[in-house]
Amino acid sequence: MNNALWVYVQLNGQKVEPTSLQLITKARQIAEGRPVVALLAEDLTTNAEETVKEYGPDEIIVLKDDHFTQPTDGELADALFQVVSANTPNGLLFPATVQGRSVAPRLQAKLRTGLTADCLDVYYDGEDLIQVKPTYGDDIMCEILCPDHRPQMATVRPNTFNAEKVTGANVKITTATFTFHSEANIEVVSEKPIISSSANIADAKIVVALGRGADNDKTIALAEKAAAKLGGMVGVSRPLTDNPKFSHESQIGQSGNTIAPDLLINLGVSGAVQYTVGIENAGKVVSVNTDDKAPIFAVSDFGYVGTANEFLEALVNDIK
Amino acid sequence: MKIVVCIKQVPVGAVKIDPETHNLVRSNVEGDINPYDRNAIEAAIQLKEQAGGEVILLSMGPDSYISSLRDGLAMGADSAVLLSSRAFGGADTLATAYTLAAGIKKIGNVDLILFGRQSVDADTGQVGPIVAEDLAIPQITFAENIELHDHNVLVVKRLLDSAVQEVKVTLPAVVSVRAELNQPRYENPLNIQTSFEKSVTIWSEKDLDLDNSQIGQAGSPTVVRKVYAPDKATKQMEQLPTHASKAVTQLLSELNN
Numbered sequence: 001m002n003n004a005l006w007v008y009v010q011l012n013g014q015k016v017e018p019t020s021l022q023l024i025t026k027a028r029q030i031a032e033g034r035p036v037v038a039l040l041a042e043d044l045t046t047n048a049e050e051t052v053k054e055y056g057p058d059e060i061i062v063l064k065d066d067h068f069t070q071p072t073d074g075e076l077a078d079a080l081f082q083v084v085s086a087n088t089p090n091g092l093l094f095p096a097t098v099q100g101r102s103v104a105p106r107l108q109a110k111l112r113t114g115l116t117a118d119c120l121d122v123y124y125d126g127e128d129l130i131q132v133k134p135t136y137g138d139d140i141m142c143e144i145l146c147p148d149h150r151p152q153m154a155t156v157r158p159n160t161f162n163a164e165k166v167t168g169a170n171v172k173i174t175t176a177t178f179t180f181h182s183e184a185n186i187e188v189v190s191e192k193p194i195i196s197s198s199a200n201i202a203d204a205k206i207v208v209a210l211g212r213g214a215d216n217d218k219t220i221a222l223a224e225k226a227a228a229k230l231g232g233m234v235g236v237s238r239p240l241t242d243n244p245k246f247s248h249e250s251q252i253g254q255s256g257n258t259i260a261p262d263l264l265i266n267l268g269v270s271g272a273v274q275y276t277v278g279i280e281n282a283g284k285v286v287s288v289n290t291d292d293k294a295p296i297f298a299v300s301d302f303g304y305v306g307t308a309n310e311f312l313e314a315l316v317n318d319i320k
Numbered sequence: 321m322k323i324v325v326c327i328k329q330v331p332v333g334a335v336k337i338d339p340e341t342h343n344l345v346r347s348n349v350e351g352d353i354n355p356y357d358r359n360a361i362e363a364a365i366q367l368k369e370q371a372g373g374e375v376i377l378l379s380m381g382p383d384s385y386i387s388s389l390r391d392g393l394a395m396g397a398d399s400a401v402l403l404s405s406r407a408f409g410g411a412d413t414l415a416t417a418y419t420l421a422a423g424i425k426k427i428g429n430v431d432l433i434l435f436g437r438q439s440v441d442a443d444t445g446q447v448g449p450i451v452a453e454d455l456a457i458p459q460i461t462f463a464e465n466i467e468l469h470d471h472n473v474l475v476v477k478r479l480l481d482s483a484v485q486e487v488k489v490t491l492p493a494v495v496s497v498r499a500e501l502n503q504p505r506y507e508n509p510l511n512i513q514t515s516f517e518k519s520v521t522i523w524s525e526k527d528l529d530l531d532n533s534q535i536g537q538a539g540s541p542t543v544v545r546k547v548y549a550p551d552k553a554t555k556q557m558e559q560l561p562t563h564a565s566k567a568v569t570q571l572l573s574e575l576n577n
Binding site: 012013070073097101102104105106109110114117118130134135141142143146149185188189190191193194247248255263273285286301303304305306310311313315317318319 | 412413414417438440441442443444445446447448449450452453454457459460461462475479481482483484485486487488489490491493498499500540541543544545546547548549550554555556557558559560562564565568569571572574575
């Protein structure tokens with residue numbers, strides 16, 4: 001058993017998932033003297049430690065094997081388990097991405113320890129890693145801990161923290177000893193990058209967001225026009241993910257994306273906590289709602305009481 | 321094909337916090353099938369329509385969960401199993417998955433276990449992968465397309481963070497599905513009627529091959545220390561004029577300052 005705080009470094013192709021770098025910075029801030037260790041599994045042609053070391057972990061443990069180009073969840077969990085169980089770190093953080101949320105529980109089951117999903121904050125209180133996550137319902141947050149098992153595992157929501165480079169850090173790079181075991185009965189046939197992945201709502205500087213009160217074709221078309229004119233993107237609250245035009249990728253809030261635009265315009269969004277938890281890092285917030293008591297106005301810098309369409313028509317007219 | 325769909329009942333409406341235990345109080349709150357689990361049930365019924373076989377719903381929770389199981393039966397599942405006992409109470413994802421895995425072993429000869437992508441209350445999505453590990457079978461999470469290729473081979477399209485993956489699996493396997501996969505069918509009156517003739521079996525820890533240290537609160541490594549309503553960072557809002565074009569003009573000029 002050791003007292004280190006480990007961060008899993010996810011690769012998307014050969015690129016490091018930004019959330020992993022955010023978590024290295026966060027880990028350095030909360031570690032209270034514990035070593036911060038980045039855990040990386042890559043194929044022989046990838047050299048992600050060059051990127052990772054700029055963010056100043058104390059150590060990078062690298063698992064090298066050509067199967068890591070396209071591993072299954074089970075294969076990745078098995079390889080990580082060999083290295084994690086040989087060290088039993090104090091804490092182990094994963095990005096709450098698709099890969100993190102798939103591999104971390106499988107690894108947890110092998111380790112028989114606790115795992116908290118989709119945390120918005122993590123910090124130490126003595127030896128306990130306090131894991132803060134929102135839960136459904138009446139504005140509820142939970143603090144979860146794992147007192148008797150190690151490592152204390154959590155997945156942490158993307159874009160909740162900033163990644164900061166560290167100059168002149170002394171980073172030790174260690175090659176892990178493990179054996180890659182191919183998983184029977186399952187094969188990753190292909191993996192194709194999504195071309196539009198650069199246009200991610202989480203990274204957009206301007207977001208025009210649609211809620212239940214804006215779920216009609218005319219408003220959606222106007223919102224798209226306004227977003228295009230502003231150089232922004234259209235996002236939605238959860239009810240609109242039922243509209244075939246939108247998917248989970250454009251969803252804002254709990255179980256969707258945390259966004260941090262400079263300008264956010266909410267249209268017909270009532271402001272349930274499942275939504276507002278995803279916009280806490282937004283800069284200027286403008287909200288349009290026909291209900292002057294809508295909770296969204298409490299987290300807004302500017303409020304307009306009226307219909308989304310009249311506001312959008314004026315906006316589209318006015319933007320040069 | 322013998323398909324088990326794991327479902328969870330989630331609260332509808334307000335949830336309270338127990339001041340003593342700090343647990344969420346779900347009693348007295350109306351419950352419904354977790355919406356994502358309806359996509360899993362739909363996927364199971366579609367596979368049964370292609371390949372034949374049966375669809376069994378599985379849940380863990382108090383007897384009040386039977387109403388959600390009946391809803392799933394009314395969609396077209398064949399039978400349901402509820403794992404219900406005080407001994408299962410206070411379970412986190414690890415203990416829940418362990419118990420579900422024991423239920424799946426008892427059902428026996430299961431080819432495919434389907435989950436919704438995550439629950440809308442706890443939002444973890446962890447139980448599917450843990451069940452897969454406990455049963456030592458492959459998993460495919462976040463499926464957005466499932467094709468039956470042979471009587472026991474599935475090709476699944478899976479949307480990753482910045483890639484689309486195609487995965488081929490020989491059953492048995494665990495698959496969790498995205499809402500984009502399908503449109504869950506409505507319960508028709510005939511199916512609602514026949515759902516009351518379908519069997520709902522209840523098993524407790526005595527019916528399952530379990531290590532009692534792995535179930536309920538004892539088998540749960542995580543502890544809820546505190547549940548609270550977060551301080552909302554309220555902002556000082558500026559009310560814009562009621563006339564839309566005046567509102568926009570004022571807004572744009574202030575944003576540009």
